[in-house]
Amino acid sequence: MGPTVLDRVIxxxxxxxxxxxxxxxxxxxxxxxxxxxxxxxxxxxxxxGVIWTLRMLTPGEWHVTVPELEELGGEGGEAAAHD
Incomplete structure (x- = not known):
């Protein structure tokens, strides 16, 4: 197994x-x-199990960002939430 947690998850x-x-x-x-x-x-x-492990290792909110939207005038490159 590798030296980092990410290596072990992989x-x-x-x-x-x-x-x-x-x-x-x-x-x-x-x-x-x-x-x-x-x-x-x-x-x-x-x-x-892998998704759960990664969620526990990276606390906080997960935001989906799309850098290409910033070029088109999107707000901060964040993907729109569909309600």
Missing amino acids: TVNAISSMVTVMILLLAFLRADYGFIDVAIVFALCGFV
């Missing part, structure tokens, strides 16, 4: 992806397609 995400691929290969080789559901759930849990 490593865990890569390992999760490899395990998902191995589960899918196992499903293909055994012709037991019930494992595909397991792989999908495992991949979604890994994705949610």
Whole structure:
């Protein structure tokens, strides 16, 4: 694992992806397609875990900014919220 937290998050995400691929290969080789559901759930849990970890490591509000909007006269480059 790497020296920074971001390196560790990327490593865990890569390992999760490899395990998902191995589960899918196992499903293909055994012709037991019930494992595909397991792989999908495992991949979604890994994705949610990474997003949750990043949210905890970067506290505060998350704003979506689009730098190109500043050139068009947008207000601060922030994306418009749709209500």
